[in-house]
Amino acid sequence: MNKFNKIAIIGASGFIGAALTKEALARGLQVRALVSRPERIDAAANLEVVGVDVMNTDALAAALAGVDVVLSAFSGHAQTDVAGYYLSGFASILAAVKAQSIAPRLLLVGGAASLQLPDGTKLLDHPNFPAEYRATAEGAYAALQLLKTEASLQWSYLSPAAEIFPGAKTGQFRIGGDQLLTDANGKSRISTGDYAAALLDELQQPQQQNRRFSVAY
Template sequence: MNIAIIGASGFIGSALTKEALSRGHQVKALVSRPEAVEVSAGLTIHKVDVMDTAALTAAVSGVELVISAFSGHKDADVAAYYMQGFRSILQASINSKVPRLLLVGGAASLEYAPGQILLDSPDFPAAYLGSAQGAYQALQLLKAQSQQNWSYLSPAAEIFPGEKTGKFRLGLDQLMTDEQGKSRISTADYAVAMLDEAEQNQHANTRFCVAY
């Protein structure tokens, strides 16, 4: 499969890139800093500004799938910057007629109790509020549109650098926890779940989640 990964050098994007290449896919890494991506067989590296919709449209043209691991963390107004970038990504995927868009989502929109999401909980960490709001708004935008086929994968509440085990659970809108009450997933296993979805298309136009 020919896959474009936006933000391929990032915390989650690098794990997605490694997993996709390990499965034999052709990967087009779309990044702001090409020097941050390690050269590898099956990988082409392109410098692209996600805010430039026309350039992004050209960059993703011809691929079978776009995975967005775009992050707005470098801007002071994380939520607004993220949504500006995501709107550009969504429009570029529509303009170029890419069959599917997969989005690295957030955990904050998951329900910890019926009708109650983590984002609205009183003890939600302020440091992550901007990125959580952006990811939540992106999910609402995807649900509201019908021009692009999509899937949105929320990680567990804690996602950390770690080994690939291949042993995890998938869910939908509810936060999942383990026997100790913790909600965790490694970046490597998150990448496995995302690439499984890329290959199997089991959650079309749906948000799903992954956790141990």
């Protein structure tokens, strides 16, 4: 039996969360999908769907009881105050995880904007960084900084390539660290399927504990 057999996925019906759920089920893991709208997820073997408001820390803590690993694909994209909403939700997730008698490991779907460019600056600092993504990027970067101060929690933070698009898993990707990965044509891309595969690989064979890592073609 896999050491990390029982997992929770927060935001399991979202853009990346849905890919994580699909990949986890394909690997035979028992998945507890935590979503605000359970009707968005179809029934499947090894899948338990739980409706929960991430902002309700007590309810979230109860929903996480008994799991070995928490994958968070929570985001605030649809909110007016994207960064503020995301950071409030992230604080609730941290508190709910740490409220368990044995805190599960936390794997966080991170952002690409804090990855470093060749000149040492962050992608977020580039003058051409899209304004519509800035609040999301700043929230994700702040979450990473908070994780780095956690002394009592096992965590990993996976930054995607600069462009993440809906797509199947190929299994052909590279793992990096704090630098933005690009291909021979200078492009930085990854599919949702391969992103999910990289994060589930880390779940099953931990190599990046208490650090940020990245994935791209």
